[in-house]
Amino acid sequence: MKKKNIFIVGILFFVIFVGVYWYSSSGKISGKSENGMWKATYKEIRDISEGYGWVASIKQSSKNKDAVVKKVIFQEDDKVLVEVTDFTPGESEDGKVTKINPLDYPDFYQADAPKKGLNYRISVTWEKNNKQHTDTFILD
DSSP states (O other): OOHHHHHHEEEEEOOOOOOOHHHSSSSSEEETTSSSSSSEEEEEEHHHHHHHHSSEEEEEEEETTTOOEEEEEEEEETTTEEEOOOOOOEEEEEEEEEEEOOOOOEEEEEOOOOOTTTOOEEEEEETTTTTTEEOOOOOO
């Protein structure tokens, strides 16, 4: 009888673990650049107060914060979904000049769920030491 109860509790914990894992991993595709400098995610918005649909975001590794981002492109196969290039410093209403880091607000695209059978790709063009680089990677 005791072995049966332990078995049932074990099965229950396994089912809960699988359910939590499935819930947290479904509704998301992600990828990382080869050099480890960029990580991008396209995930389902689950909090209704934040809107609906899916949102693409990108993060820069902490070891390369001195790179200056020039362009971020999000593609569905060969179709450009969004191209972000406006990373210039600006002036707020109170006259303060601001230096905008394009990754201060990492969510840069919101739309519908990714379509099955299509490839989603991120390209980040950045500059460091007066040399321009482009990293392209797939989200899966």
